[in-house]
Amino acid sequence: MTIANTSRLTPYLFLAPSLTVLGLALLYPVGYMVYASFLNWNPSQHIGQAEWVGLRNYLFLINDPSFRESLFVTLKFAAAVVSIEMILGVGLALLLDRQLRGMTLLRTLFILPMMIAPIVVGLMWRYLYHPTVGPLNRSLSALGMETVPWLSDSGWALVSIVIADIWQWTPFIFILALAALQSLPKSVMEAARIDGATGWQQIWHIKLPLMLPVLIVTCLLRLIDAFKVLEVVLVLTNGGPGLSTEILSLRIARTASEFRELGKAAAMSNLLLLGLMVLTAAMFAYSKWMETRAARLRKAAEADAA
Amino acid sequence: MNDSRTPAQHPGFYALLVLLVVMSVGPIVLMLVTSLRLNVEIMSDTSSLIFVPTLRNYEQVLCDVLWYEPKGIDSCDPTFARALGNSLFIATIATVITLVIGCMAAYAIVRFRFVGRDGLTLATLMLRMVPPAVLLVPVFGIWTFQFCIGDQCAAGTHWGIILIYVAMNLPFVIWILQSFIVQVPIQLEEAARMDGAGPFRTFFLIVLPLIRPGLAAAAIFTFRIAWNEFLLANALADRKTRTVPVTIVNSLTEYNIDWGVIMATGMLLAIPPILFTLLASRQIITGMTAGAVKG
Numbered sequence: 001m002t003i004a005n006t007s008r009l010t011p012y013l014f015l016a017p018s019l020t021v022l023g024l025a026l027l028y029p030v031g032y033m034v035y036a037s038f039l040n041w042n043p044s045q046h047i048g049q050a051e052w053v054g055l056r057n058y059l060f061l062i063n064d065p066s067f068r069e070s071l072f073v074t075l076k077f078a079a080a081v082v083s084i085e086m087i088l089g090v091g092l093a094l095l096l097d098r099q100l101r102g103m104t105l106l107r108t109l110f111i112l113p114m115m116i117a118p119i120v121v122g123l124m125w126r127y128l129y130h131p132t133v134g135p136l137n138r139s140l141s142a143l144g145m146e147t148v149p150w151l152s153d154s155g156w157a158l159v160s161i162v163i164a165d166i167w168q169w170t171p172f173i174f175i176l177a178l179a180a181l182q183s184l185p186k187s188v189m190e191a192a193r194i195d196g197a198t199g200w201q202q203i204w205h206i207k208l209p210l211m212l213p214v215l216i217v218t219c220l221l222r223l224i225d226a227f228k229v230l231e232v233v234l235v236l237t238n239g240g241p242g243l244s245t246e247i248l249s250l251r252i253a254r255t256a257s258e259f260r261e262l263g264k265a266a267a268m269s270n271l272l273l274l275g276l277m278v279l280t281a282a283m284f285a286y287s288k289w290m291e292t293r294a295a296r297l298r299k300a301a302e303a304d305a306a
Numbered sequence: 307m308n309d310s311r312t313p314a315q316h317p318g319f320y321a322l323l324v325l326l327v328v329m330s331v332g333p334i335v336l337m338l339v340t341s342l343r344l345n346v347e348i349m350s351d352t353s354s355l356i357f358v359p360t361l362r363n364y365e366q367v368l369c370d371v372l373w374y375e376p377k378g379i380d381s382c383d384p385t386f387a388r389a390l391g392n393s394l395f396i397a398t399i400a401t402v403i404t405l406v407i408g409c410m411a412a413y414a415i416v417r418f419r420f421v422g423r424d425g426l427t428l429a430t431l432m433l434r435m436v437p438p439a440v441l442l443v444p445v446f447g448i449w450t451f452q453f454c455i456g457d458q459c460a461a462g463t464h465w466g467i468i469l470i471y472v473a474m475n476l477p478f479v480i481w482i483l484q485s486f487i488v489q490v491p492i493q494l495e496e497a498a499r500m501d502g503a504g505p506f507r508t509f510f511l512i513v514l515p516l517i518r519p520g521l522a523a524a525a526i527f528t529f530r531i532a533w534n535e536f537l538l539a540n541a542l543a544d545r546k547t548r549t550v551p552v553t554i555v556n557s558l559t560e561y562n563i564d565w566g567v568i569m570a571t572g573m574l575l576a577i578p579p580i581l582f583t584l585l586a587s588r589q590i591i592t593g594m595t596a597g598a599v600k601g
Contacts, residue, residue: 010505011418011419014410014413014418017406017407018407019411022433022476025445025469025472029445030440030444032444041447046451092326095319098315100315104587104588106323106327111587112331115582116576119551120337120576123572124333124334124337127569128333128336133565171330175591176595179595227437230438231536235555249438252442252443253439253442253537262443262446265442269440272437276436276437277435280435281432284428
């Protein structure tokens with residue numbers, strides 16, 4: 001697949017601009033962050049003036065109840081949104097996978113929520129959740145029901161941000177699941193139908209197992225994104241009430257800008273990055289494993305045919 | 307599509323479709339409607355569905371750049387209009403730079419064999435997931451103290467923000483464009499090379515026009531991230547270089563929220579991505595599925 005007889009330098013010339021930018025503005029900052037996580041550093045200081053404290057930032061974090069609370073909130077949030085969105089998204093894809101006239105328009109409308117800025121999504125939902133003039137509570141009281149303290153109650157606040165995230169990101173899973181469904185081999189579905197498999201049997205024994213590789217990658221992508229969520233929560237609750245919605249990325253931002261403890265924020269960023277790297281590596285390993293398995297199966301099939 | 311291919315669906319199915327469309331578009335429509343009402347009316351207890359839409363909120367937000375003198379606005383705050391200009395400039399330039407250098411890198415990875423190719427592929431994959439929150443501390447430190455030319459440091463300038471946006475988007479753009487470049491028939495490139503075109507000419511004149519759909523998808527994704535990003539812009543921008551998301555969050559911290567005005571600003575921030583979606587939904591969906599399915 002490569003073009004012969006080009007100068008050895010050519011690929012590096014093509015790569016040079018990207019490598020420069022990535023090195024200067026991405027790799028170097030990440031390394032800088034690892035270094036900063038061992039410092040006691042505040043924003044008015046030059047990093048050279050900051051005091052070296054070794055692992056003290058990490059030890060502090062492990063013993064810090066509000067960091068543990070924030071970690072717990074993040075895990076709860078991620079688990080809730082990913083599982084609910086997977087079920088809804090895949091379910092909708094299975095339901096809507098048919099010849100439909102307006103499918104293109106429908107998909108266009110569905111991807112609108114995830115194209116809009118997270119800040120604006122937060123704004124929208126903050127208005128919807130407004131205790132007195134918000135449409136949600138207005139409708140509830142018009143129906144004669146009790147209004148809900150969407151953002152002001154520590155129990156409801158997390159539910160409210162989960163709902164907003166589900167609204168924004170379920171379409172992502174729906175679109176990917178639908179693409180996976182439509183690329184399934186037609187012959188298999190035909191064979192199942194001829195053998196008399198019911199709709200549910202087709203879904204459980206054929207469609208879902210065949211979609212599984214795509215679904216697992218989708219799930220991991222969503223999980224990685226769920227740990228990155230920040231703006232929607234910032235606009236909706238700013239972490240409150242109390243610490244009930246203070247997810248990890250928000251805590252990093254607040255530690256850096258409000259508490260002015262850059263070292264601790266860097267240590268937290270480092271832990272978050274490690275977690276995300278494990279997830280990404282898992283995704284990468286999984287897709288590599290699927291590839292080699294597919295290659296082996298193909299080889300076996302060819303050997304059988306010969 | 308004739309009728310034999312689209313069998314009649316259960317009526318409940320259409321009800322579900324309508325419900326889904328209402329749920330996904332409803333909040334956006336509500337925001338649009340709210341942005342066309344005055345705050346007094348929004349906050350009043352007897353709000354009705356029937357109202358006279360007004361552009362007053364938009365006039366107040368954009369007062370500085372309007373070609374006419376809006377009536378009934380006593381003081382003009384130029385903050386938002388300036389932020390809109392900043393956002394447009396930063397997002398556009400960041401998108402152009404990311405695309406140009408990203409597609410060159412993707413081409414090198416697909417078409418050439420060189421030392422460190424596998425490592426590079428892995429690195430772009432891993433860098434893809436670095437979230438803005440993780441970059442906050444180091445980028446603030448480096449941009450404020452180290453990336454300086456004379457007295458002028460990268461923090462607070464348009465170019466400082468553009469640099470981090472380019473870096474953030476490059477891994478994804480490189481990755482997504484690879485899957486499009488692989489599909490370009492290599493014979494075309496070989497023919498061009500036979501005719502004496504160098505690698506750069508082959509790339510810009512033969513390959514680039516063929517991967518236009520991929521470029522469109524990558525451009526939309528990059529623009530969207532640069533246009534929507536808040537956290538790093540907030541840390542880096544000063545008074546003169548603030549982007550729209552930063553001004554929106556700043557105006558939210560005030561005690562009395564003017565919902566009409568803030569929804570108008572939100573709408574203005576949402577309009578470009580909505581337009582892109584309506585115009586190029588096919589490319590967006592191709593890009594999304596190529597990113598996940600072919601991972």
